[in-house]
Amino acid sequence: GVTLISLYRPPIVPVVFSPASTGESVTITGLYFRGATDVHFGAAPASFLVLSATPLQVTVPGGSGTVDVVVTTGGGSSYQTPADHFTYR
Numbered sequence: 001g002v003t004l005i006s007l008y009r010p011p012i013v014p015v016v017f018s019p020a021s022t023g024e025s026v027t028i029t030g031l032y033f034r035g036a037t038d039v040h041f042g043a044a045p046a047s048f049l050v051l052s053a054t055p056l057q058v059t060v061p062g063g064s065g066t067v068d069v070v071v072t073t074g075g076g077s078s079y080q081t082p083a084d085h086f087t088y089r
Contacts, residue, residue, distance in 0.1 A: 006033040007077045009031075010077065011036065011075065011077070012030050012076045015086075017036055020060050021060065027056070028056045028058055028071065029054060030071065032073065033055070034058055034072065035074045036050050036072065038077075039070070040072075041060065041067050042068060042069075044062055046058050066085050066088075067088075068086075068089045069086050
């Protein structure tokens with residue numbers, strides 16, 4: 001049989017965002033973002049551009065309050081921690 005080994009580590013989002021509004025562009029900094037397939041602000045999917053393995057340029061989706069930002073790659077999804085909180089302005 002063939003064993004597949006993931007070469008990606010789950011992404012890490014250790015960042016505190018400044019408040020922003022829906023439609024504004026923000027940069028997410030973290031680790032292991034290469035191959036990012038999905039970014040969510042709470043339950044809302046966000047459009048994004050992969051700048052490199054570290055920063056992602058993201059357009060803030062609709063929402064309110066404070067939510068977790070979760071980045072997904074081939075290695076899995078980032079763990080939700082207080083450091084990934086985003087607050088809508």
